[in-house]
Amino acid sequence: MQTPMKIQFAMDTLTTAQALEWAAAAAPHVDILELGTPLIKSEGLAAVTAVKAAHPDKIILADLKTMDAGGLEAEIAFDAGADLVTVLGTADDSTIAGAVETATRHGKGVVVDLIGVEDKALRAQQAVELGAEFVEMHAGLDEQAQEGYSLDGLLTAGRSAGVPFSVAGGVSSTTAGDVKAAGAQIAVAGGALYSAEDIGSAAEELRAAVA
Numbered sequence: 001m002q003t004p005m006k007i008q009f010a011m012d013t014l015t016t017a018q019a020l021e022w023a024a025a026a027a028p029h030v031d032i033l034e035l036g037t038p039l040i041k042s043e044g045l046a047a048v049t050a051v052k053a054a055h056p057d058k059i060i061l062a063d064l065k066t067m068d069a070g071g072l073e074a075e076i077a078f079d080a081g082a083d084l085v086t087v088l089g090t091a092d093d094s095t096i097a098g099a100v101e102t103a104t105r106h107g108k109g110v111v112v113d114l115i116g117v118e119d120k121a122l123r124a125q126q127a128v129e130l131g132a133e134f135v136e137m138h139a140g141l142d143e144q145a146q147e148g149y150s151l152d153g154l155l156t157a158g159r160s161a162g163v164p165f166s167v168a169g170g171v172s173s174t175t176a177g178d179v180k181a182a183g184a185q186i187a188v189a190g191g192a193l194y195s196a197e198d199i200g201s202a203a204e205e206l207r208a209a210v211a
């Protein structure tokens with residue numbers, strides 16, 4: 001039987017209070033709660049601790065986007081309560097390996113974020129060889145704002161990589177079916193959920209779209 005696709009809620013806000021409110025609304029319908037990079041820069045890793053304490057049953061992802069000192073940055077995030085941390089695919093192999101070594105020691109995991117990587121399929125394979133749990137086929141908010149942006153490039157890269165992957169780049173209930181069809185294990189949604197009038201209903205709709 002195929003493993004059901006997971007949903008990751010990317011909480012790109014600047015306050016822990018807002019993140020806790022969003023997490024409570026979406027929690028019944030999502031598997032992974034992501035503390036967005038702007039939130040961690042604004043509130044620090046205390047935000048991770050607060051969300052983990054409120055949702056001990058959820059996978060908590062700290063979107064550190066680590067570029068150097070992989071072991072050190074992963075260590076402080078795991079100590080704060082994260083289950084997964086992100087390291088950039090543009091980082092040196094030793095940075096990814098350092099974070100993986102720390103994750104293994106903690107019984108936790110590393111996700112390699114392929115934002116800004118030219119050959120995402122190739123780097124995805126290398127990242128998984130280095131021990132990443134999965135990679136994120138990712139187009140960031142700035143790339144999404146460019147004219148003509150579509151998810152297609154991410155889906156093609158995911159299909160050809162042949163390793164476990166998530167897709168992040170403006171995923172919504174309209175596009176989630178395509179993400180599933182491409183073979184992704186995880187659909188990441190930020191704006192489509194937190195900009196909705198009713199976050200809980202939007203998350204429920206997204207879950208239905210990938211069921």
Ligand SMILES: O=C([C@H](O)CO)[C@H](O)[C@H](O)COP(=O)(O)O
Nearest residue numbers: 010037140169170171189190191
């Ligand atoms: O990682 C993200 C971005 O770099 C800002 O932190 C987003 O969380 C990710 O792109 C998912 O959000 P949406 O694109 O709004 O779905």
